[in-house]
Amino acid sequence: xxxxxxxxxxxxxxxxxxxxxxxxxxxxxxxxxxxxxxxxxxxxxxxxxxxxxxxxxxxxxxxxxxxxxxxxxxxxxxxxxxxxxxxxxxxxxxxxxxxxxxxxxxxxxxxxxxxxxxxxxxxxxxxxxxxxxxxxxxxxxxxxxxxxxxxxxxxxxxxxxxxxxxxxxxxxxxxxxxxxxxxxxxxxxxxxxxxxxxxxxxxxxxxxxxxxxxxxxxxxxxxxxxxxxxxxxxxxxxxxxxxxxxxxxxxxxxxxxxxxxxxxxxxxxxxxxxxxxxxxxxxxxxxxxxxxxxxxxxxxxxxxxxxxxxxxxxxxxxxxxxxxxxxxxxxxxxxxxxxxxxxxxxxxxxxxxxxxxxxxxxxxxxxxxxxxxxxxxxxxxxxxxxxxxxxxxxxxxxxxxxxxxxxxxxxxxxxxxxxxxxxxxxxxxxxxxxx
Numbered sequence: 532x533x534x535x536x537x538x539x540x541x542x543x544x545x546x547x548x549x550x551x552x553x554x555x556x557x558x559x560x561x562x563x564x565x566x567x568x569x570x571x572x573x574x575x576x577x578x579x580x581x582x583x584x585x586x587x588x589x590x591x592x593x594x595x596x597x598x599x600x601x602x603x604x605x606x607x608x609x610x611x612x613x614x615x616x617x618x619x620x621x622x623x624x625x626x627x628x629x630x631x632x633x634x635x636x637x638x639x640x641x642x643x644x645x646x647x648x649x650x651x652x653x654x655x656x657x658x659x660x661x662x663x664x665x666x667x668x669x670x671x672x673x674x675x676x677x678x679x680x681x682x683x684x685x686x687x688x689x690x691x692x693x694x695x696x697x698x699x700x701x702x703x704x705x706x707x708x709x710x711x712x713x714x715x716x717x718x719x720x721x722x723x724x725x726x727x728x729x730x731x732x733x734x735x736x737x738x739x740x741x742x743x744x745x746x747x748x749x750x751x752x753x754x755x756x757x758x759x760x761x762x763x764x765x766x767x768x769x770x771x772x773x774x775x776x777x778x779x780x781x782x783x784x785x786x787x788x789x790x791x792x793x794x795x796x797x798x799x800x801x802x803x804x805x806x807x808x809x810x811x812x813x814x815x816x817x818x819x820x821x822x823x824x825x826x827x828x829x830x831x832x833x834x835x836x837x838x839x840x841x842x843x844x845x846x847x848x849x850x851x852x853x854x855x856x857x858x859x860x861x862x863x864x865x866x867x868x869x870x871x872x873x874x875x876x877x878x879x880x881x882x883x884x885x886x887x888x889x890x891x892x893x894x895x896x897x898x899x900x901x902x903x904x905x906x907x908x909x910x911x912x913x914x915x916x917x918x919x920x921x922x923x924x925x926x927x928x929x930x931x932x933x934x935x936x937x938x939x940x941x942x943x944x945x946x947x948x949x950x951x952x953x954x955x956x957x958x959x960x961x962x963x964x965x966x
Contacts, residue, residue, distance in 0.1 A: 541698040568950065574966060645696045648793035654679070655688040659700070660770070660792065673701055718763045726759060730785065730935045735794035735928050737772055738935040743783040743915065743942065747774060757786065763791075775799060776878065781896075784811075784920030784937040789928075797928035802878065807925040810960055811883055812861075812939075814917035814946060816893040816903050818869040822860040823959060826886040828880050830854045840884040840899050854879040857888045857963035864950040868895070872921075872960035883918065895946075908912050910950045914940040 609669035610681045620963065649657055658670050658679075665732040677685045678701040681692065692698070714722065731738040739757070741747065746756040758774060775787045776797045789795035799940045801807045829851040844851035862870045869892070873883050881900070887893055888900035893909070895901070895917040907913055939947060939954060947954055 548576065554885060562837075568771045587810060608870070612800050640699065640700050640701055642697050645694050647694050648791070649692060650694040650793075651691050651796045652792055653688065654686050654690050654692060655661045656792065657692055658700075661700075662703060673703075681803065710722070713872075714763060721760050723764045725764065730934060730937060735789065735791050736798070736933055737788040737790055738923065738933065739788060740805060740937045741778055741783055741786040741920075743781050743940050746780045747786065761788070766790075776802060778920055779881065779884075779916075779918075781898075781916035782918045782920060783940040783943075785809075785923040785932075785935050786920070787923055787925065794928045798925065801925050805876065805922065805966065809875060809878075809920065810922040810958070810966065811869050811875070812919045812921045812943075813829045813873060813883065813887065814895045815869050815871050815887055815945065816867075816895060816901070817892050817908060818863050818866055819858065819860055819871065819890060823963075824858055825964075826856045826890060827884065828831055828854055828856065828889060830882065830885060838899065841879065841881045843889055845887070852879055852881045854886065855966075856883060857960065858887075860954050860961040861956055864909075866950065868950060870947075870952050872958050874960050876965045909949075912946045915942045917943050917946060921941060 562661045567726060573742050628962050642662070645652075645657070649660070654674065655667075655670050658665055672687045673679050674686065680699040681690065682696050683699075689919040708849070725739065728741065729737065729738045730740050741757060742858050748758045749756050759948075761774075762770045770792070772788045773795045775779055775795065778784065780784055787798060789798050798807075829842045829844040829846055829848065831851040833840050833842040846853075857876070859872050860869050861872050871887070871892070873887075875882055879885075884894055884897055886902045888897070888902060891903075893901040893903060895912070896915045897918075899918070903938075919939060920937060922934070924932060924934045938944075946953075947953075
């Protein structure tokens with residue numbers, strides 16, 4: 532009797548069989564699948580003969596995702612390209628270019644020539660302008676040690692330079708330049724106000740129409756004035772525009788300002804040599820006789836308990852200065868008031884106000900010099916100083932002439948309208964002498 536023996540295959544044997552099939556490529560279903568995979572997209576013969584290619588479409592579906600995966604890789608190459616470009620920009624050549632763009636430190640002795648713009652400039656201001664990063668203490672040290680020479684000679688920091696002089700400058704150590712900052716909201720408003728006040732402006736000169744009530748410079752309890760407002764106009768070197776002359780707080784009109792050191796020197800010289808022509812308009816009490824004339828006196832300061840005024844002085848009095856003013860009546864309002872045009876030859880403090888009070892025709896609304904008793908202000912006129920710096924004509928620092936005219940301020944325009952005065956009338960002061 533025959534006995535059938537059932538063979539049991541352990542899991543380990545199955546593993547060995549699979550390894551053997553893969554290793555020797557033996558005949559079997561597994562090896563055919565492997566050959567099919569190696570053949571790529573060519574279907575087996577028995578499938579091509581009659582059976583549908585159930586895997587043809589899915590194989591294409593698999594290729595499409597692979598194609599889709601390639602596109603993101605293409606996108607990823609762009610940031611890499613940008614990184615390469617950034618590396619090129621930050622490479623040695625870029626570093627060299629950046630260093631070349633930076634201001635070079637004067638590491639060795641150099642000799643420079645004073646230009647026309649720098650004529651009459653102080654030595655310390657000259658160095659500040661040439662080297663904005665130079666500290667004040669460093670300037671004082673090199674001057675004190677005699678390291679800075681002008682035409683081969685030692686110089687003091689307050690000495691004035693002349694065009695064409697040679698200045699020997701030692702090696703300097705510059706402080707790090709301050710980064711430019713944006714204007715605050717308040718500073719932006721101040722700059723806008725200055726622009727609205729501007730009558731004339733170029734690279735060197737600014738002429739403002741100063742309103743009545745705004746001080747030119749600070750004083751006791753003064754928080755807002757023109758000089759402080761000009762802080763918002765500092766240039767890249769930290770220089771701000773400079774006042775060239777002054778106007779009283781309650782006087783409105785043309786105020787001349789220099790935007791550069793060169794312009795400040797030239798314009799100040801024009802005032803000193805009396806080549807600047809200033810014309811003022813005023814409303815005065817009564818009608819001066821004669822209608823055109825010259826006022827020549829000496830003026831000296833008189834200190835009071837609460838205030839300071841200019842008094843008429845004698846020649847030789849301590850602190851007395853000669854003052855000359857030409858006047859001309861333009862139009863009258865009966866015998867009560869007169870519109871007067873004034874041309875000061877000198878520029879003393881309160882000169883026009885003191886001179887008109889001296890001839891008994893004080894300016895209307897003047898709180899210091901209006902001394903007429905039992906005089907009533909006509910109805911409708913404001914009790915404010917009726918004095919306008921109407922026009923300024925002065926040689927421009929770089930050639931030509933600056934000629935700026937300011938309109939009547941609101942309170943004076945109101946008075947002109949009430950009195951029927953014609954603001955466009957011919958001004959006879961045009962023919963007054965210049966000295």
